[in-house]
Amino acid sequence: MNRNALPIPENFRDTILRCFKADGEAWLKKLPDLLETLIRRWELTDCRVEKNLSIHYICYAHSQRYGDVVLKTGVPHLELYSGMDALIYYNGRYSCRVYEADREHGAMLMERVSPGTRLRDEADFQKRIKVGTELAEKLPLVIHEPHNFPLFQAQMEKAFNRARREGCAPDAFISMLSLAEKLYEEIKSLDRQKVLLHGDMHHENILKDAAGNWKVIDPQGRIGEHCLEAGRFLLNEWGWFDGIGDLKLTTKCLDAFADALGESRRTIASACFLDYALSSCWSLEDGSSPEVLEEPLRQMTTLLEFVK
Numbered sequence: 001m002n003r004n005a006l007p008i009p010e011n012f013r014d015t016i017l018r019c020f021k022a023d024g025e026a027w028l029k030k031l032p033d034l035l036e037t038l039i040r041r042w043e044l045t046d047c048r049v050e051k052n053l054s055i056h057y058i059c060y061a062h063s064q065r066y067g068d069v070v071l072k073t074g075v076p077h078l079e080l081y082s083g084m085d086a087l088i089y090y091n092g093r094y095s096c097r098v099y100e101a102d103r104e105h106g107a108m109l110m111e112r113v114s115p116g117t118r119l120r121d122e123a124d125f126q127k128r129i130k131v132g133t134e135l136a137e138k139l140p141l142v143i144h145e146p147h148n149f150p151l152f153q154a155q156m157e158k159a160f161n162r163a164r165r166e167g168c169a170p171d172a173f174i175s176m177l178s179l180a181e182k183l184y185e186e187i188k189s190l191d192r193q194k195v196l197l198h199g200d201m202h203h204e205n206i207l208k209d210a211a212g213n214w215k216v217i218d219p220q221g222r223i224g225e226h227c228l229e230a231g232r233f234l235l236n237e238w239g240w241f242d243g244i245g246d247l248k249l250t251t252k253c254l255d256a257f258a259d260a261l262g263e264s265r266r267t268i269a270s271a272c273f274l275d276y277a278l279s280s281c282w283s284l285e286d287g288s289s290p291e292v293l294e295e296p297l298r299q300m301t302t303l304l305e306f307v308k
């Protein structure tokens, strides 16, 4: 395999340096050799890099043993490992299979969901909601044995404390964090069993296979109450399909998830509010400017109608 065959796009380098700083720089230096090693070890041919990379390097390839596959690797960090572990736990249930994993190098070889039509490209609202609610209901698992998955509550506390300390976010957002904490206390008081959540279950991480089954890819893997799985899906539903500030549509979406998960409309609204709060803190940590908070703040204000 000629190492020049797999390009490392310039904008991918920039993102890695912005998000991971010195660790990212060190990893980028090693990436060409790592790819070459993995391609040789896993006997891959016909390797092509995905055009829209974010913080992971994704390449499509053919494997003699497994057929069409995806090689995914990234800067070793907790989320990469918890994501790998979550897919291994799902074991192909509503998800792409993991064929090989190299934990030391933070790399895995997965089933390629093919043709891989994204739920984001499904124009019908009812169909999108049906897929989202079914997956949110069925995917989460109870983990009985000791594990290393992060806890939602710990992630939330860490991110909120950092946002408060660093003072980059507008007061209007910071004041929402106390309410988010109160809403999480309310969810905890319901005393639901904690489950392994996908944690990033949105329409670009849900792909359709040739048999018409929708499968998830790219979990973050975290432990929390089942209702929290609704948050990431609905945030993206509203953001991508023009739902921000639309009270009627918001109600419809909340009710669909409330029905599927056996929770109240208020609980699902709280889960969404929490996800806006947490994911916005993470966007700031990744170097985004405070303007990214405008949309979350607008929809958090809409959600106040359901949680005040």
Ligand SMILES: Nc1ncnc2c1ncn2[C@@H]1O[C@H](COP(=O)(O)OP(=O)(O)O)[C@@H](O)[C@H]1O
Residues within 6 Å of the ligand: 050, 052, 053, 054, 055, 056, 058, 070, 072, 096, 110, 111, 112, 113, 114, 116, 204, 205, 207, 217, 218
């Ligand atoms: N198993 C897979 N099958 C088919 N396409 C995939 C698979 N894994 C990733 N992809 C493609 O690569 C894109 C990015 O992969 P993803 O694992 O979601 O990484 P990121 O962390 O960058 O979002 C996906 O949106 C999808 O188009």
Ligand SMILES: [Mg+2]
Residues within 6 Å of the ligand: 204, 205, 218
């Ligand atoms: Mg993804």
